[in-house]
Amino acid sequence: MRKRRTPWALAYLLIGLVCLLIAVSVAASATRVDELIPIVLAGVPGLVLTIRAPMYGVSFGDAGVKYSGLLNSRSYTWSEVREVRSAVVSGTLFSSDVPELVLASGRTDQLPVLAGYGWGAETNLRVEQLVAELEKARTSAVPSRRTGS
Template identity: 60%
Template sequence: MRKRRPLWAIGYFLMGGACLLLAVVMAAGVSRVVHLIPVVILGVPGVVLTFRSPVFGVRYGPDGLRYSGLLNARSHAWAGIREVRVAVLSSTVYSSDVPELVLVSGGTDQLYMLSGHSFGRARNKRVVRLVAELEAARAAAS
């Protein structure tokens, strides 16, 4: 079973830890209910980012793949995946390349936490390599 994690998972972990630390410091000085609002605003995202960021990524092997995102995790067997390709989510300033699973059922599943940004028509090389690895693993399993 191979694992691929985005590099910025470490940044999310550090940001979540900082938010959590600020929430704890603010909670230590809270004397009224109104002051609890900033604690909740910093504490909840801090807990989510701190405890979910170490599992961001995709694991794949002969049986299929398991994707772990910010708030969810999904598994797909290789038999249920027809193709792995790069999808482009475009905007006015930059585009984002994201791995996309084309399912046998006709739907798609985009792996947003593994996306990469690029400017112009250039593809994100990291996303292209990941898609090639996933497609090779899918082809080898079938």
């Protein structure tokens, strides 16, 4: 099983740790109830980012693909995935490429944690490479499943 992560996972982890540090330092000096608001505002997102950031990414192999995002994880067998493509949202100044799974049911499932961003209409090479790897894994796994059935 291969795993690909976003390069931003380390930044998310560090941001989470800073938020937790802020919440703990405010909690250590809090004397009134209204001083607990910053603890909740910084502590909850900090806790979520610190716990989830090391898990961000996509794992894929012969069996299928498993995506771990900010608050949830999803997994699909390759027989459930019809195509892997890049959804491009381009503007005049800023563009984003998001890996997207086209499912056999017709739905699409975007993988937003793995998105790449750039200026203008440039394509993000990291996302294009990830999409190519996922599509290659899907096409190489699906025929072997059909011959085994």
